[in-house]
Amino acid sequence: MxxxxxxxxxxxxxxxxxxxxxxxxxxxxxxxxxxxxxxxxxxxxxxxxxxxxxxxxxxxxxxxxxxxxxxxxxxxxxxxxxxxxxxxxxxxxxxxxxxxxxxxxxxxxxxxxxxxxxxxxxxxxxxxxxxxxxxxxxxxxxxxxxxxxxxxxxxxxxxxxxxxxxxxxxxxxxxxxELPLGAGPSGIPAAANPDDAPHAPARVLSFRLVPAVTAADLRAAAGGSPDGLVLECYGSGNGPTARPGMLGALHELCATIPVVAITQCTSGGVDLARYAVGRELQAAGVIDGSDLTIEAATSKLGFLLDRGHTGGELRALMEANLVGELRSAS
Known part of the structure; x- marks a missing residue:
């Protein structure tokens, strides 16, 4: 042998x-x-x-x-x-x-x-x-x-x-x-477009919310036409939704590219249903990123986009635990 x-x-x-x-x-x-x-x-x-x-x-x-x-x-x-x-x-x-x-x-x-x-x-x-x-x-x-x-x-x-x-x-x-692997991963899903011709890999960027941010800043984050955006939110998924034009900018972005919310905190995670402002993000089309790290969020979103997943299917897969990258829904 x-x-x-x-x-x-x-x-x-x-x-x-x-x-x-x-x-x-x-x-x-x-x-x-x-x-x-x-x-x-x-x-x-x-x-x-x-x-x-x-x-x-x-x-x-x-x-x-x-x-x-x-x-x-x-x-x-x-x-x-x-x-x-x-x-x-x-x-x-x-x-x-x-x-x-x-x-x-x-x-x-x-x-x-x-x-x-x-x-x-x-x-x-x-x-x-x-x-x-x-x-x-x-x-x-x-x-x-x-x-x-x-x-x-x-x-x-x-x-x-x-x-x-x-x-x-x-x-x-x-x-x-900071966190262990999420329990009960479902595994890697089949590609949505396995027979498609090769294409340029998806570009996924991140945007970190800070107190001085404006709606124009958020729009500028997508000025280079990325394929997806990870929004680094406060706490459990909060953002300055009362800022003039902010919700409108989010609606515009989410109608064009997938936007995933994660927390800036080193542990814990996002729960967009917890606060009213989080629910406003959710209503705008932002995807709940649970406790994904910034590295896992950008990697996962890029991977799924490269495999042709879009719309509701993409949202469901981003919110699902595939390889232990996030906590499973209780």
Whole structure:
């Protein structure tokens, strides 16, 4: 019987950089270095390994709406060919939580555990966290159940991708998850347009409410013609609906693109039926985002739009628990 194997798919980020006179920059020797690091981790575990790289590698600050779907397609192709026991994806930390959350939807039916990791310090830096994070990710990937949810391995912890966020720009424990996975996920729905020709990926933006916001600001948030908008509300889903023109602007937006409400709070969630102002948002057409994180909300909405879901079906799916990204309705 052959030994279990792990696929390590490197996409870029600090983990593959080195110090230069101009600051941190990609290390041209990293492909060979990563091969050696992965081999040293896997050998005592009796695990075979294969290392692939996304070309060109990306600085995660430059990630866009196509980045995560591109990674997902590449991983699916390699899993079909090599049939690994688990997959580890290395990624820059700036947008790691966004990519990992999108991959939780894209690869939710992969049948192979997927762990996303990276590092705060380059692989060759003194005190680097790269080796520890890679070791944790590889161990988790080959030991998790085949249907385990996509997770982030970082700073000694494992976090569900759809609940995680980067909360610290310096600490080696940069990620956390305030809430556990929602119980009883229904799974990834069939695509509404599986036979359609390829199209540009949906662009989903977010807009954070602050006391000075006006209706003109809200309209301006959609000035670049995004495909969806996540509205970061106060508390349990409140906003300045008494502000002149605000409700009218919301009605206009919701008639054009899906708008999803989430809370600015780190825990809890939205309940648009709780307050009168929340009900006004709901009446305008805003979708209740429950306790979705900003990363999960933008990722989920983009994923569903890319798969052709619209209208009432889109609303129902956004409010449903697909892969543990939100609390199930009681």
């Amino acid at each position: 052959s030994s279990p194997s792990v696929l390590v798919f490197a996409t870029g980020g600090t983990i593959g950089m080195r110090e230069t006179d101009a600051g941190l920059a990609p290390d041209p020797d990293f492909p060979e270095i990563l091969e050696a690091i992965v081999s040293r981790i896997c050998a005592p575990l009796g695990i075979a390994s294969r290392v692939n790289h996304l070309l060109p590698a990306i600085d995660s600050a430059n990630a866009d709406s196509e980045t995560a779907p591109k990674i997902a397609r590449a991983v699916r192709a390699r899993v079909r060919t090599h049939r690994p026991r688990g997959v580890v994806i290395t990624h820059g930390t700036d947008t790691l939580a966004y990519t990992a959350s999108r991959l939780a939807f894209e690869l939710g039916d992969l049948g192979v555990p997927v762990i996303v990791t990276g590092s705060q310090l380059p692989h060759g830096a003194a005190g680097t966290d790269a080796i520890d994070n890679l070791t944790l990710a590889i161990r988790a990937a080959v030991r998790a159940a085949p249907g385990a949810p996509v997770s982030i391995a970082f700073g000694g912890g494992l976090f569900p991708a759809v609940r995680a966020t980067k909360h610290d720009s310096v600490s080696l424990s940069a990620f956390r998850a």
